Amino acid sequence: MKTTIEMFLCLARETDDGLDDEQFMVMPMVNQAVEQQRHLLNGKNIDVDIDAQAYPSVVGHPQAFSIAVNNLVRNAFEHAFEGQGAVTIAITDHDLLIVNKMSNNADERYTPTDTPSSHGYGLGLGIVERLCERNGWSFSLNIEETRVSARLAW
DSSP states (O other): OHHHHHHHHHHHOOSOOSOTTEEEEHHHHHHHHHHHHGGGGTTSOOOEEEEESOOOEEEEOHHHHHHHHHHHHHHHHHTOOTTSOOEEEEEOSSEEEEEEEOOSSGGGOOOOOOOOOSSSOSOHHHHHHHHHHHHTOEEEEEEOSSEEEEEEEO
16 A cells, blocks of 8 residues: 555656656666565466676655665566466676566467456556656567566666
């Protein structure tokens, strides 16, 4: 609930709070998001592979970035199904890529919706898009036959 309130406050912010030009490291935020959302993988027997190809820092609003990363990690974990393989998180100099392999079970296939799940608040990927627009980052979601990937670039 705290994260949800922080997210809405961050989106509603009309004035400059002085944090828009702060420099911060990506890796600690990714690690924190994984740990905060790990409970969503309980009972699923799914690993999380973090491939840190770089250890970039970003200049921007750290709270907005943290909220976007948390939303993407939560979404990936909620849509992870037993037997699909690990959720992969790759970090490069200029982007963060989160990949879920697709389930072979048609009932478990990913569908990008903003409907509430039993674990979430239904805030969806639109929040990530809005945070990215406000901070000069880009977000893309790519759904393929064998995988779903979400990319946050700065």
